[in-house]
Amino acid sequence: MAPSMLKLSRPLMLVGHIILLVTALSIIAPLILVLGTSFKPANEIYGGLPWPRKFTLQNYYDVFEKLPFGRYLWNSLATTTLRxxxxxxxxxxAAYAFARYNFPGRGLLFALVLGAMMIPPQLTFLPIYLLINKLGWFDTWAGLIVPNLAMPLAVFLLRQHLLAFPKELYDAAAMDGANELRILWSVVLPNIKPVMAALTVVLFVDCWNEYFWPLVITETDHAMTVQIGIRRFLDAERGDDLGPLMAAVTLISLPALAVFFACQRQIIQTFVSVGIKG
Amino acid sequence: MTQTLELVATTRIERTAARRKIDLRPAVFLAPFVVLVALFTYWPLIQLVYLSLFKLNRSGPDRFIGADNFLGVLDNAQFHDAAYNSLIYIFLSIPFKVFLPIPLAVFIWTMGAKLGNFYKAALFLPTLLSFVVVSIVWIWMLNPVMGLFQSVIGPLGLQMPSLLSDVASAIYVIIGVGAWKLIGFNILLYLAGLSAISRDYVEAMRLDGAGDWVVLRRLIVPLLSPTILFVAISTVVFTIQQVFTPIDVMTQGGPLNSTTNLFYLVYQYMFESFNVGYSAAGALLIFLLLGLIIAAKMIWFEKLVHYS
Amino acid sequence: MSKFLLSAVILASSILSAPVNAADPVTINFWHYQNSNREVLTQTIKEFEAANPGVKVQELFKDLTNLATEIQAARMVGRAPDVAQVLARLTIGMVETSNPVPLERGPDKGAFLANVASNFLATGAYKGSTYAVPHSFGTPVVYINRDLFRAAGLDPDKPPRTWQELREQGLQIKQKTGKHAMFVSNGGRDVGPQQMLVNAGANMLSEDFSRATFATPDAIAAMQLWQDMAVVDKSVAVFTERENYSLFMAGQIGMMVTSIASFQGAQRSAKGVFDMGVAHYPTWGEKPRRVPNSGASLMIFSEAPQRRDAAFRFLAYMMKPEVTNRWAVQSGYLPIAPGAKNADIVRAYVAEELRWGVAVAQMDDLVSTARWPGTRVVEIQIVLENMVSALWQGKGRAATLVPAAEKEITRLIAAGAN
Structure with missing residues (x-):
């Protein structure tokens, strides 16, 4: 991680630690409850104690026994990575085009990007359903991946970062005869590593936790994802099966956690460390 | 004088030349994105407009009814509450989702690697969990008889109120849980923004004798403003859909409509009422509302950035 | 590479040119939302397939919340399921939007419907036809924390027979143990209140589905009793649904009023925590018990004649008394066959699990759940849900709130009519 660049005064730092510690505690307490419950037998789940009295792995066995969990995990991992x-x-x-070039209709087009964020598939369920039917993408990976490839949120975030990017850098590179792809790859990309890393985490988690879209698309175990899988343990009518649910959630958080740790090193890196000064 | 004229003339010539030779590069870079968004977002939206103007029968849109669906949505007894709550959700989420993560990110940024990483990881954990489970766990924690909070304040002789079944408090619980889930996400985005701030700037200001507060106010916040704008806008856009799951799991919109919102309402029309026309009309109303808030926000923000 | 290509082409052409043989099995799709019972269901399907070599059943699990709308959308593009589970209360909505097949149009002219008790069958009848057969039905019962009953000086073997008794016993639990006496599950917004109103003798809807009719004097009195329990006795747990369920399972509430469908889950959670009993849904004074069902029916949506025939064969099989009785015993839902109470398999299970037997004994008391017509169903349900919330919270008395809700629902029915 980069050396700290702002030396805050001691009292201010203390305040910072206190706020962060309280926030972290408010986060860790519920997580202990999730983890603890995943090891509880059914009759302890509503007991009010965060951890089990009688430790059991039964919930974890149930996850694998009641669901083709391996298959779901594979579907989730593969489609999330590709997507x-x-x-x-x-x-x-797209963000590069918005930040680098001045072209007619740029403002309007960008407004449409922002607008696209406001239309989640829940609102357009029926037209989407008809469209997926025309494409024949029900119960396929393509159906899970392709309709979600354009992520307005990501364009918006990257554009915000690229706008702060010194124009001289593009021009210098262009002067050296580098083509656009080359500029993007070897000049722009190294300098936006932190935001690309943050974005990777954000997109991964978003896709990994997605429920509604896979619910519309998938029909059989052939394409079902882990999030669809875990809903099998929720049953409004007959009572939820919370032990296996918590076990499954613990398990499926792990890949996302791994991606987070893989990317987080990048996130705090600075321009300075890459050797470019603004 | 003539020199200036010449200059003007040449610029004009250059400009017309540039206009004649259309630069295709942006089009190439934008093409994949534009095609996908047009097909999977705007085409369904256009159909939604169409559906909102028709009455549906067994095989599809059937009879043109103009504004009837919109009027029907507005006539809904829950619409008023849902619209009001939507604004509460959006505006009360802003301090927690947009502003609170800024100092937290700055604190983490200035810390040593070990502690910084610990906080960063801890604060990011809720983002990883399924929101259904997060909601269930918060219900347990808030349980007025045997929840975590009650077991802390119980020995002091205090009684935890039932926050979720009280009309006055339920919505704040949901706003809180929504913010709790997202705070790590936004800290991460701010950290990415902070990483673009060069050490030279800070050092230069230091040499001028600037204190922490001045550096923060004059340098960090302005340089962070593109990220702040991003977080602010995504908060406006996503909040009412983001709280869908906690509403559904914790309160189902109750008690007495106190936690429902427009997104939840539209979802109910679509999935619990066989009412495609109303859900389409409601979706367009949401689109309009968010568009207005964002436009207002952009204008306000432009001014803010200008003045600081 | 070329070898691979060649074999791919051969494979593809062999698939494309495969002759359509009349003996080829027809595959029908069956959508359902059964989680924990999925294995029981697939077992039944296997047996059906073995008995009907010409038909294959592809069962697909669907999320209950989206199921009805997904059928509607699928119907529009011609890929509707052949057979699907639909909540009984949505029957009319499905008929209006998704063209289910009237079951009298089957090859046997609906003879298989005789395998279903008539009060159960009424839940699927609309405008002179039967569109749905009951499948996964529940009836409300009172789950009892017998330990708390004892602690309050009550006899757990003499649970309340009437609501009036339930109020008295509840007050005693509250006073002796300091714990809440009861909560009523809303069972999905309006199911809980409906059961109370109908049990007090009211009908939710007029015969022609055009108006709400539940604000009868007895129904208002029943609602007032609920309010008095909450506001005067303070014996009702007025928390959210999940909070209440957790509290009951932790032994903190005396009684839970909800569907028998919860039995197996509740039994698992209560084991070793407290002694759980099940009692009949209390009657309103001396009136006979009338309890609306909860749960789902089966409907047919196939269009092609060949598939439709196969769907009918499947449905007829699913409705055989031996199949429905076994399904009930294994899943914990109600049996649906006429005289199922006396079937050996049901009697054997009741003898073993008396608590489930309470529900079976309520079979004859079952009436159809309100099937709201029109396109404003959720709004109607929320009106009822809010009516009960307002009652619990003491915001107005039943004598004003119940008629006001009735009036508003009648207005919504009219506004949502086509």
Whole structure:
């Protein structure tokens, strides 16, 4: 991580620690409850104690026994990876176009990007359903991936960062005869590593936790994802099966956690460390 | 004088030349994105407009009824509450989701690697969990008889109120849980924004004798403003859909409509009422409302950035 | 590479040119929302397939919240499921939007419907036809924390027979143990209140589905009793649904009024925590018990004649008394066959699990849940839900709130009519 650049006064730092510690505690307490419950037998779940009296792994067995959990995990991992990769690339291209060029209709087009964020698939369920039917994408990976490849949020975030990017850098690179892709790859990308890393985490988590879209698209175990899988333990009519639910949630958080740790090193890196001064 | 004229003339020539030779590069870079958004977002939206103007029968849109669906939505007894609550959700989320993460990110940024990483990871954890489970766990924690909070304040002789079944407090619980889930996300975005701030600037200001507060106010906040704008706008856009899950799991919109919002309402029309026309009309109303808030916000923000 | 290509082409052409053989099995789709019972269901399907070599059933799990709308959308693009589980209260909405097949149009002219008790079958009848057969039905019962009953000096073997008794016993639990006496699950917004109103003798809807009719003097009195329990006795737990369920399962509430469908889950959670009993849904004074069902029916949506025939064969199989009785015993839902109470398999299970037997004994008391017509169903349900919230919270008396809700629902029915 970069050396600290702002030396805050001691009292201020103390305040900072206190706020962060309280926030962290408010986060860790519920998480202990999730983890603790995942090891509880059914009759302890509503007991009010955060951890089990009688430790059991039964909930974890149940996850694998009651669901083709491995298959779901594979579907989730593969589609999320493909989708996030595509999203990053497509968003980077679009954001680059918005930040680098001045073209007619740019403002309008960008407003449409912002507008697209306001239309989640829940609101357009019926037209989307008809469209997916025309494309024949029900119960396929394509149906899970392609309709979500364009991520307005990502374009918006990257554009915000690219706007702060010194124009001289593009021009210098262009002067050296580098083509646009080359500029994007070897000049722009290294300098926006932190935001790309943050965005990777954000997109990954977003896709990983998505419920509604896979619910519309998938029909069989062939394409079902882990989030659809865990809803099997929720049953409004007959009572939720919270032990296996918590076990499943603990398990499916792990890949997202791994992505977070893989990316987080990048997130605080600075321009300074890459050797470019603004 | 003539020199200036010449200059003007050449610029004009250059400009017309540029206009004649259309630069295709932005089009190429934008093409994949534009095609996908047009097909999977705007085409359904256009159909939504169409559906909102028709009465649906068994095989599809059937009879043109003009504004009837919109009037029907507005006539809904829950619409008024849902619209009001939507504004509460959006505006009360802003301090927690947009502003609170700024100092937290700055604190983390200035810390040593070890502690910084610990906080960063801890604060990011809620983002990783399924929101259904997060909501269930918060219900347990807030349980007035045997929740975590009650077990802390109980020995002091205090009684935890039932926050979720009280009309006066339920919405704040949901706003809080929504913010809790997202705070790590936004801290991460701010950290990415902070990473673009060069050490030279800070050092230069230091040499001028600037204190922490001045550096924060004069340098960090302005340089962070593109990220702040981003977070602010995504908060406006996503809050009422983001709280859908906690509403559904914790209160189902109650008690007495105190936690419902427009997104939840539209969802109910679509999935619990067979009412495609109303859900389409409601969706367009949401679109309009958010668009207005964002436009207002952009204008306000432009001014703010200008003055500081 | 070329070898691979070649074999791919051969494979593809062999698939494309495969002759359509009349003996080829028809595959029908069956959508359902059964989670924990999925294995029981798939077992039944296997048995059906073994008995009907010409038909294959592809069962698909669907989320209950989206199920009805998904059928509606699928119907529009011609990929509707052949057979699907639909909440009984949505029957009319499905008929209006999704063209289910009237079951009398089957090859046997609906003879298989004789395998369903007539009061159960009424839940699927609309405008002179039967569109749905009951499948996963529940009836409300009172789950009892027998330990708390004892602690309050009550006899857990003499649970309240009437609501009036329930109020008295509840007050005693509250006073002796300091704990809440009861909560009523809303069962999905309006199911809980409906059961109370109908049990007090009211009908939710007029015969022609055009107006709400539940504000009868007895129904108002029943609602007032609820309010008095909450506001005067303070014996009702007025928390959210999930909070209440957790509290009951932790032994903190004396009685839970909800569907028998919760039995197996509740039994698992209560094991070793407290001694759980099940009692009949209390009657309103000396009036006979009338309890609206909860849960789902099966409907047919196939269009192609061949598939429709297969769907009918499947449905007829699913309605065989031996199949429905076994399904009930294994899943914990109600049996639906006429005289199911006396079937061996049901009697054997009741003998073993008396608490479930309470629900079976309520079979004859079952009436149809309110099937709200029109396109403003959720609004209607929320009006009822809010009416009860307002009652619990003491915001106005039943004598004003109940008729006001009735009036508003009648208005919504008219406004949502086509």
């Amino acid at each position: 996030v990769g595509g999203q990053l690339l497509i968003a980077l291209f």
